Amino acid sequence: MTDDPWGGLLSPAMAEALDRWLLTEAATRDRSIHTVTAYRADLLAFLHFLALHWGESVPPSGLARLRQTDMRAFAASERTRGLGARSLARRMSGVRSFLRWTADREGLDVSAALSTRSPKYTRSLPRPLTPLQAQDTLDRVADHGTPWVGARDLAVLTLLWGSGLRISEALALEGTDWPFPEGLVIRGKGGRERQVPVLDVARQAVARYLDLCPWGHQADRPLFRGIRGGRLTAGAVEAAMRQARAALGLPASATPHALRHSFATHLLSAGGDLRTIQELLGHASLSTTQVYTGVDNAQLMAVYHAAHPRG
Missing domain, CATH: 1.10.443.10 (Intergrase catalytic core)
Structure with missing residues (x-):
């Protein structure tokens, strides 16, 4: 099961759900070990923020409470910590994927959270050699x-x-x-x-x-x-x-x-x-x-x- 590096802020049910989602991503979408590791870090950061933001550990069913304001607060917190726009967009993409999977599994409505816009960033062009x-x-x-x-x-x-x-x-x-x-x-x-x-x-x-x-x-x-x-x-x-x-x-x-x-x-x-x-x-x-x-x-x-x- 996923370890909780923040001392109990991740509920056992949420840790199990996260593990199941990561296994599903690896098995059905051929995600590389590097991608799965990045997704794990992204989701742990999000769930840690959410527990502090709401003042309690969150079970999977609790994700139905999410609103745009929560997603925006998470994005603002990550930017304050120095996360760049591109990395934040990747992190938010992983969070959305997990929310959609959990919503299907738990029968939740997370449309309010999913309607939050992704941060905009300018994709840098590769710099090839002549x-x-x-x-x-x-x-x-x-x-x-x-x-x-x-x-x-x-x-x-x-x-x-x-x-x-x-x-x-x-x-x-x-x-x-x-x-x-x-x-x-x-x-x-x-x-x-x-x-x-x-x-x-x-x-x-x-x-x-x-x-x-x-x-x-x-x-x-x-x-x-x-x-x-x-x-x-x-x-x-x-x-x-x-x-x-x-x-x-x-x-x-x-x-x-x-x-x-x-x-x-x-x-x-x-x-x-x-x-x-x-x-x-x-x-x-x-x-x-x-x-x-x-x-x-x-x-x-x-x-x-x-x-x-x-x-």
Whole structure:
């Protein structure tokens, strides 16, 4: 059962309901462990606030008392604590999902609470690297004092830029995944599977890394290995990227994830359609992929303003 970090403010019935909802989300909606953990924190924050706000622990049936004023008070409290608009919108979304589930289960009317508007926020655009910046970054990462480490980092980052993998997806690859087929099956967020193309340059980069790697290729071990032979961590790849961007004078936004953004943006610039890019990235919703049209338009306007400066 969910622990109550606030000393008894969460009623046993509410703790049980929260556990059941989280299990339902994980089982029926393929939520990742990270999403479930975030939802748990969001709901505990909300239920803790509600107990203090009303002066008593709240059973599931008590949620029928919720009004817009309660939801607004919670939102104001979170903003006062320093929660940003985007994080608050995510938190409120989780609360609404839990309220809808509880209402169906308990036969409650929570329409007053659900009618509260979500906080508005401006979605920041991804900041991809240009093709030249991406290539320079890969060249710099490969130039490492320990050749097999440089070859390894180059192989990982080539998969991010050339196939649009998330860093977690690249590092989750096993020895049994090699040699890569033309279409590599990737299990991404929420357990969703997709097939991504593997360019020859990426295949060659992985082959060279395995030739140099002290442990070689072992089918029963992770494909990408750390210094001591265990699975390579995201922190090690991020450190390599930090060193490369410092040497090249690139902004802090030049992270491993920026190479995935670059994959999408460069495809779009080359005439790729959004549906195909959505499938390659493994986005559940097209609206998530559509943010790259904003990136492309922003780059276009930057070129326009550079060519036609105002007097």
